[in-house]
Amino acid sequence: xxxxxxxxxxxxxxxxxxxxxxxxxxxxxxxxxxxxxxxxxxxxxxxxxxxxxxxxxxxxxxxxxxxxxxxxxxxxxxxxxxxxxxxxxxxxxxxxxxxxxxxxxxxxxxxxxx
Amino acid sequence: xxxxxxxxxxxxxxxxxxxxxxxxxxxxxxxxxxxxxxxxxxxxxxxxxxxxxxxxxxxxxxxxxxxxxxxxxxxxxxxxxxxxxxxxxxxxxxxxxxxxxxxxxxxxxxxxxxx
Numbered sequence: 001x002x003x004x005x006x007x008x009x010x011x012x013x014x015x016x017x018x019x020x021x022x023x024x025x026x027x028x029x030x031x032x033x034x035x036x037x038x039x040x041x042x043x044x045x046x047x048x049x050x051x052x053x054x055x056x057x058x059x060x061x062x063x064x065x066x067x068x069x070x071x072x073x074x075x076x077x078x079x080x081x082x083x084x085x086x087x088x089x090x091x092x093x094x095x096x097x098x099x100x101x102x103x104x105x106x107x108x109x110x111x112x113x114x
Numbered sequence: 115x116x117x118x119x120x121x122x123x124x125x126x127x128x129x130x131x132x133x134x135x136x137x138x139x140x141x142x143x144x145x146x147x148x149x150x151x152x153x154x155x156x157x158x159x160x161x162x163x164x165x166x167x168x169x170x171x172x173x174x175x176x177x178x179x180x181x182x183x184x185x186x187x188x189x190x191x192x193x194x195x196x197x198x199x200x201x202x203x204x205x206x207x208x209x210x211x212x213x214x215x216x217x218x219x220x221x222x223x224x225x226x227x228x229x
Contacts, residue, residue: 100146
């Protein structure tokens with residue numbers, strides 16, 4: 001399976017600032033996804049990162065708050081904008097195909113907002 | 115829409131005990147089913163998968179069978195170890211419609227194994 005690297009692995013940020021998380025894959029992949037995992041909770045899909053076009057956001061998530069880029073088939077970024085303590089979560093990148101195969105996940109970015 | 119329900123947690127067991135974590139799902143069509151594991155401080159790892167009815171996924175002593183008649187995919191292990199302590203997520207993937215390529219997760223079950 002693909003090797004997925006996320007950076008940073010963790011960060012502590014001030015309220016009102018923004019942070020960009022990078023996701024690098026060691027092979028070309030069709031679909032890349034960004035998830036949020038709030039403390040003690042399951043994963044919630046933020047958006048599907050589409051190569052060469054705008055990301056597709058799930059209900060409750062907007063581009064102004066979570067802008068996403070995907071310049072090629074191996075790389076994507078998620079920005080968490082104007083952060084508040086409620087944004088303290090683990091953010092995970094995953095890759096997969098459009099069929100019934102599994103997704104594979106990076107190790108996540110653990111974000112704390114003070 | 116699609117949904118996954120896992121048994122209430124957390125689950126606490128002694129080493130070498132038998133483990134069952136229940137998972138049931140609601141979905142149209144014929145989804146794939148997965149179990150993922152999240153060890154402390156790490157991301158999700160695929161533990162096992164099944165792509166059609168009656169398939170049995172297995173890995174590291176864990177097993178789960180895709181039961182379409184009961185819409186279930188229960189995770190079992192005959193003898194747990196302390197190193198199995200983690201959060202376990204059941205998930206499904208449907209290829210069609212608005213679920214295109216997406217995973218639907220259960221709420222997760224925390225497993226703690228004591229020596």
